[in-house]
Amino acid sequence: MNKTRHITNPQVTEYMNGFYKAASPELDELRRQAETDDVPIILKETEDYLNTLLAMVKPKRILEIGTAVGYSAAYFAVKSGAAVVTIEKGEDVHLTAKSNIEELGLSGQVRLYCGDGEEETLKLMEAGEEAFDLVFIDAAKSHYKRFLDAALKLSHPGTVIVADNVLFQAKTVSDEYDPSGKHKTNIRRLREFIEYVYDHPALETSLAACGDGLTISVVKEI
Template identity: 55%
Template sequence: MNIINDKVTQYIDELYKPLTSQLGQLRKEAEEAKVPIILKDTESLILNLIRMNRPKRILEIGTAVGYSSSCFATIYNDTKIVTIEYNEETYKTALANIEKLGLSDRITVYLGDGTEIIEKLYTEGCEHFDMVFIDASKSHYKRFFDAAIKLVCKDAIIISDNVLMKAMTVSDEYDTHGKHKTNIRRMREYVEYINQADYCHTCVIPVGDGLAISIFHQEAMDLQ
């Protein structure tokens, strides 16, 4: 029996509680402005992963207005976050929100292409990350993933958001106007790629708009 439907989602969303009143207000403002921030059940799952694993450093690709990185920093005070945003206007909004929340000392925001910034960090000898959160342009997930694994620790968690793309990844019938063919093709290729990679264990779960959770294993990578 398939239990994932609108009623179940509504029920789960009603259980949601924001971490702080300030973050609750930021979520409300972002949702009203139709800014694509992480969904409530996605947030709850990722925050519990952070509670369990206590990552010292998180890399985020796709800052948006700074909501998710602020949640990550709030839930575990020892975490430092590097986040990358491509859009300059959104980048400026994120900086303002993060400063308002008093998190500027633990969240560093870069403006630019995700892959290019990661390569720059790698060249500069950036300290490695325990967790990566990919939530940017859906057609570029593979290159973000390939760039990010150069900067992760052994057993790092790599989380890819929105991999089901409102079920369009599963079936073309959900792309009712045929406008997303390229994104669909590339996301399907990406999901297959990370599921077949010998150097990580991946599961795809129907939380939010679909999450892929990959555990990186450096030893397997070294053997290739």
């Protein structure tokens, strides 16, 4: 994918990506396939950033909202050894992810659900699911707030909640990056989401201009 990104200088990104190492040859191949098929998966520099976060948090249980073809779910499983639960709304892509996870031999570690991120998370809670140590939100940008509110119900003090693409190729920062106004709703909702996580009394949040922009929030209290 070669979209213009305004968050970091492309030369800086290229330099950072020089340090990228795939978690396994199989994941490298899955990344290549997703990029060829134009499936949006986590950027290399985002993955690089998550590597350190995983080493710090040492999660045993990870919740992901937005599976796509299962790349990041497989990455989380391989890199951290955690049990991963991932939710995807699109039926076809959910089935592709399921078959990718099976092919990677990760079916015992990754549970895949098809449905809306908020609804499925609440169903898990009602079914008595244990709290997660790390939550990764990477789905429909205009719904991040409801995904986060649902994820908070399956969190504990110390849970880290990461939301990807919050700077949306800098469109969140300035309307000048959306001259046609096509992304107005996503932009407004992402701005509201960022304010929400910064102001939330139970969260300590930082914004990282890495990849397409990440919020990293730590749950202080429930």
